[in-house]
Amino acid sequence: xxxxxxxxxxxxxxxxxxxxxxxxxxxxxxxxxxxxxxxxxxxxxxxxxxxxxxxxxxxxxxxxxxxxxxxxxxxxxxxxxxxxxxxxxxxxxxxxxxxxxxxxxxxxxxxxxxxxxxxxxxxxxxxxxxxxxxxxxxxxxxxxxxxxxxxxxxxxxxxxxxxxxxxxxxxxxxxxxxxxxxxxxxxxxxxxxxxxxxxxxxxxxxxxxxxxxxxxxxxxxxxxxxxxxxxxxxxxxxxxxxxxxxxxxxxxxxxxxxxxxxxxxxxxxxxxxxxxxxxxxxxxxxxxxxxxxxxx
Amino acid sequence: xxxxxxxxxxxxxxxxxxxxxxxxxxxxxxxxxxxxxxxxxxxxxxxxxxxxxxxxxxxxxxxxxxxxxxxxxxxxxxxxxxxxxxxxxxxxxxxxxxxxxxxxxxxxxxxxxxxxxxxxxxxxxxxxxxxxxxxxxxxxxxxxxxxxxxxxxxxxxxxxxxxxxxxxxxxxxxxxxxxxxxxxxxxxxxxxxxxxxxxxxxxxxxxxxxxxxxxxxxxxxxxxxxxxxxxxxxxxxxxxxxxxxxxxxxxxxxxxxxxxxxxxxxxxxxxxxxxxxxxxxxxxxxxxxxxxxxxxxxxxxxxxxxxxxxxxxxxxxxxxxxxxxxxxxxxxxxxxxxxxxxxxxxxxxxxxxxxxxxxxxxxxxxxxxxxxxxxxxxxxxxx
Numbered sequence: 001x002x003x004x005x006x007x008x009x010x011x012x013x014x015x016x017x018x019x020x021x022x023x024x025x026x027x028x029x030x031x032x033x034x035x036x037x038x039x040x041x042x043x044x045x046x047x048x049x050x051x052x053x054x055x056x057x058x059x060x061x062x063x064x065x066x067x068x069x070x071x072x073x074x075x076x077x078x079x080x081x082x083x084x085x086x087x088x089x090x091x092x093x094x095x096x097x098x099x100x101x102x103x104x105x106x107x108x109x110x111x112x113x114x115x116x117x118x119x120x121x122x123x124x125x126x127x128x129x130x131x132x133x134x135x136x137x138x139x140x141x142x143x144x145x146x147x148x149x150x151x152x153x154x155x156x157x158x159x160x161x162x163x164x165x166x167x168x169x170x171x172x173x174x175x176x177x178x179x180x181x182x183x184x185x186x187x188x189x190x191x192x193x194x195x196x197x198x199x200x201x202x203x204x205x206x207x208x209x210x211x212x213x214x215x216x217x218x219x220x221x222x223x224x225x226x227x228x229x230x231x232x233x234x235x236x237x238x239x240x241x242x243x244x245x246x247x248x249x250x251x252x253x254x255x256x257x258x259x260x261x262x263x264x265x266x267x268x269x270x271x272x273x274x275x276x277x278x279x280x281x282x283x284x285x286x287x288x289x290x291x292x293x294x295x296x
Numbered sequence: 297x298x299x300x301x302x303x304x305x306x307x308x309x310x311x312x313x314x315x316x317x318x319x320x321x322x323x324x325x326x327x328x329x330x331x332x333x334x335x336x337x338x339x340x341x342x343x344x345x346x347x348x349x350x351x352x353x354x355x356x357x358x359x360x361x362x363x364x365x366x367x368x369x370x371x372x373x374x375x376x377x378x379x380x381x382x383x384x385x386x387x388x389x390x391x392x393x394x395x396x397x398x399x400x401x402x403x404x405x406x407x408x409x410x411x412x413x414x415x416x417x418x419x420x421x422x423x424x425x426x427x428x429x430x431x432x433x434x435x436x437x438x439x440x441x442x443x444x445x446x447x448x449x450x451x452x453x454x455x456x457x458x459x460x461x462x463x464x465x466x467x468x469x470x471x472x473x474x475x476x477x478x479x480x481x482x483x484x485x486x487x488x489x490x491x492x493x494x495x496x497x498x499x500x501x502x503x504x505x506x507x508x509x510x511x512x513x514x515x516x517x518x519x520x521x522x523x524x525x526x527x528x529x530x531x532x533x534x535x536x537x538x539x540x541x542x543x544x545x546x547x548x549x550x551x552x553x554x555x556x557x558x559x560x561x562x563x564x565x566x567x568x569x570x571x572x573x574x575x576x577x578x579x580x581x582x583x584x585x586x587x588x589x590x591x592x593x594x595x596x597x598x599x600x601x602x603x604x605x606x607x608x609x610x611x612x613x614x615x616x617x618x619x620x621x622x623x624x625x626x627x628x629x630x631x632x633x634x635x636x637x638x639x640x641x642x643x644x645x646x647x648x649x650x651x652x653x654x655x656x657x658x659x660x661x662x663x664x665x666x667x668x669x670x671x672x673x674x675x676x677x678x679x
Contacts, residue, residue, distance in 0.1 A: 002511070005507055005508075005511050008503070008504070008507035008537070009504050009507060011503075012501065012503040012504040012507065013504070015501065015503075016501060111333060115341075116333065116334075116337035116338065116341060117338065117553055118525040118528075118553065118557055120557060122559075123559075127559055127560045128532050128535065128536070128558060128559035128560045128561040128562075129532075129535040129536060129559075129560045129561050131536050131537075131538055133538075137507075138536060138537045138538040139536075140536045212500070212501060213500035213501060213529075214500070214525055214528070214529070214557060216525065218334075218335070219498070219500070222498050222500075253504070254504040255504075257493075257504045257505045257508050258508055261493060261494065262493045262494060262495050262502075262505045263467060263493075263494040263495070263496070265495075265496070266496055
C-alpha cells in the first residue's frame with residue numbers, strides 16, 4: 001500500500017470515526033444520568049442537519065446552524081419533560097421503549113415536514129470538488145470541519161464535566177443518583193440537561209456532516225446503530241472511551257475495503273458489536289467490576 | 297295483510313339493490329403498489345402522484361368506455377414483504393382488474409409469481425430485465441431494460457477508447473441486476489471490468505473505496521449503477537480525490553435532485569436516459585414530443601415539483617393500461633392480450649411495441665445519452 005493510499009484511508013476512517021464518536025457521546029451523556037440508551041439520538045443528528053438547511057433560506061450559515069442546534073436542544077428538553085420526567089416508575093425497559101417510539105415519531109414527522117428527498121448544506125468552504133493535498137492524498141476541507149468540530153466538542157464537554165459545577169453535579173448523578181439527591185442536587189433537572197446537551201451535540205454534528213453525507217429524514221437510524229456500537233465498544237458511559245472506539249471503528253471500516261469487498265463494511269461493525277457483547281460486555285475501556293454496579 | 301306489505305317492501309328493496317349494478321356502470325378497479333414512502337420514495341412518490349393525476353384526467357373525460365376508473369394506491373415503502381401482502385389484498389379483497397407497479401425491481405420479483413397464479417396483469421414500473429426475461433405471461437414493465445442502458449454506455453466507451461472499467465453498484469435489486477448485465481455484456485464490446493464493488497444503499501461516504509479503485513492504474517472509466525442518493529456521493533468522492541476519470545451513470549441518475557446533491561462534481565457525468573429530461577429539445581415531429589411536453593406541464597403545474605423519468609414510468613404504466621382496457625374492456629385476459637397487441641405507442645420511456653414475447657416493448661432507441669452541464673441535463677454529443 002502506498003503512503004498516499006494509506007493516508008486516504010486514514011482520513012476517511014477518522015472522518016467516519018469522529019461522527020460515530022459524537023453520536024456515541026450523545027448516548028453516553030444520557031446513559032450517565034438516567035441509565036438508559038436514548039434510541040432517538042440519531043434523530044437529533046438528522047434534525048440538526050434538516051433544521052439548518054431550512055433556516056439557511058432565511059439566515060446566514062453560522063446563524064442557521066446555531067439556531068438549528070438551539071431548536072434541537074429545545075426538542076431534546078421537550079422530549080424529556082413530556083415523556084420521561086413525569087414517569088412514576090421509570091424502569092429502564094420502559095424508558096428504552098419510549099425512546100424507540102420517539103425515534104419513529106420524529107422520523108415520520110420529518111418525512112411529513114421535509115419529504116423524502118435528500119438535502120444538504122452547502123460546503124462551508126469551496127464546493128463539492130475543492131480539495132487540498134496531505135502527503136499526496138486529496139482531502140475535502142469539509143472533512144477538517146467535521147474532525148475539528150468533533151474534536152472541539154469532546155474537549156469542551158470534558159472541560160464542562162470537570163471544571164464547572166453543573167458538570168460536576170451531572171457526574172455526581174452518574175456516579176450515584178441517590179447520593180446526589182441527598183447532596184441537594186436536583187437529579188430531575190440534570191436528566192433534562194443531559195437530553196439538552198446530547199441533542200445539542202448531535203445537532204451540531206448533523207449540521208457539519210450534512211455537506212458530506214447528505215441529510216434525509218431517515219438517516220438517523222443508521223448512525224444510531226453505529227454510535228451504539230461505538231458506545232458499547234468504548235464502555236457505556238465512558239466518553240473518552242467512545243472517542244477512541246469511534247476512531248478505531250472508523251479506521252477499521254475504512255481499511256477493511258482494501259481487503260474485503262465494500263459490501264461487508266457494515267457487517268464488520270455489527271460483528272465487532274457482537275464480539276464485544278459476548279467477550280467484553282463492559283467495553284474495551286471499561287471494567288467488569290464497574291459494570292456490575294450498574295442496573296443496565 | 298300487514299305481513300304481506302312488509303314482504304313486498306322487502307322484495308322491492310332487494311330488487312333495487314340487485315339491479316343497481318346494471319343501472320350504474322361498474323367502476324374499473326386498478327390497484328397500484330408503489331413505494332410512496334421509504335428509501336425508494338423518490339420512485340414511488342412521483343409515480344403515485346402521476347397515477348392520481350391521470351386517473352383524475354381520465355375520469356373528467358368520462359372514464360374508459362364510459363366506466364369510471366377507481367385507483368387504489370398501496371404504499372409498500374419499498375419493502376418486498378409489504379408488497380406481497382398488499383398484492384394479495386388487492387387481488388383477493390379488492391378484486392382489481394390489474395395492478396400497476398411496484399416501484400422497485402426487488403419488490404416486483406417477489407410478487408411476479410403471485411400475479412401469474414392469480415392471472416391478473418401486472419405492469420411494473422421497475423427497470424430490471426429479469427422482470428420480463430424470462431417471460432411471464434401476466435407481467436409487463438414500462439422502464440427501458442437494463443441491458444439497453446448497459447449497451448448504450450459500452451457503445452459510448454468504445455467511441456472514447458475506454459476498455460478497462462470499474463463498476464460500482466448499490467445493493468438494491470436494481471444495482472445487483474445492473475452489475476450482472478454489465479459483467480455479462482462487457483465482453484461483447486471488448487470491455488474488461490477490472491474492479492467491481494457493491495455498496496450499501498444507505499452509504500454516506502465512499503471515499504475509502506474510491507481511493508482503492510483510483511489506486512488501480514488500469515481503470516480508464518467508472519460506471520456507477522444505483523438509484524439511491526449514494527450515486528451523488530460516488531461522483532463527489534471521485535472528484536474530491538482529484539480524479540478526472542470519465543464517470544458513467546445508469547439511467548437511475550435521471551433525477552435533477554441527484555445533480556443538485558452532487559453540485560459541481562456532477563458536471564460531465566454521462567448517462568443514458570429516456571427523452572423526458574430533454575422534452576423541450578426534441579424536434580417538433582418527434583412522436584414523443586407532444587406527449588412529453590403535456591405530461592411535464594401537467595405534472596409540474598399540479599405538484600410544483602420537477603417531473604422525473606420515474607413519474608414517467610408511472611405515466612406509461614397507466615397509459616398502457618388505459619389503452620388496453622379501451623380495446624379489451626373490463627376483463628383480465630382481454631387486457632393482457634390487448635397489451636401484447638399494442639404497437640407504435642409513444643410513451644414517456646420510448647415508443648412501445650409489445651408482442652407475445654416482448655413484455656417491455658422498448659428498443660435501444662428509447663435511450664439518449666445525456667450529460668450534465670452547468671447543473672442541467674443536456675443531450676450528450678460524442679467528442
